[in-house]
């Protein structure tokens with residue numbers, strides 16, 4: 001078969017997500033509007049990295065769009081990542097989680113999203129997309145200084 005006749009392999013989708021932390025180590029979670037993929041579930045604010053963009057720049061952009069606050073790329077600390085199961089026909093996705101403790105501006109959720117500050121222990125009780133479950137567990141261990 002000619003190369004041009006073959007379907008292009010799906011490229012890796014990189015999604016960046018933020019655990020924004022307040023002085024009491026609470027984390028800001030966002031509930032996606034019902035109309036979107038994973039609608040109604042609680043997740044970390046963030047979104048897809050665009051072509052040609054770096055992950056930190058993408059997160060600064062997404063946070064400004066979704067929460068209307070400004071974060072500095074220099075304040076982003078990579079924490080962990082999760083990837084979807086590698087199956088033929090499924091677009092590979094990697095979700096990179098950063099923490100950040102500084103921002104400027106007032107939090108204003110984008111179109112109908114709900115926001116909530118939560119203790120890390122409370123995360124396990126939330127309905128979240130599957131990849132967020134291990135991310136939330138890693139965040140809790142990190143905040144509680146657990147191995």
Ligand SMILES: Nc1nc2c([nH]c(=O)n2[C@@H]2O[C@H](COP(=O)(O)OP(=O)(O)OP(=O)(O)O)[C@@H](O)[C@H]2O)c(=O)[nH]1
Pocket residue numbers: 015016017037038043044045046047048049095129130131132
């Ligand atoms: N932002 C974010 N996306 C997540 C998380 N967990 C998770 O599985 N995702 C998935 O990663 C993808 C990111 O999508 P998104 O809709 O937030 O990205 P975006 O703002 O760039 O979307 P757009 O295509 O509407 O512009 C979605 O499939 C979303 O369900 C999470 O904690 N935060």
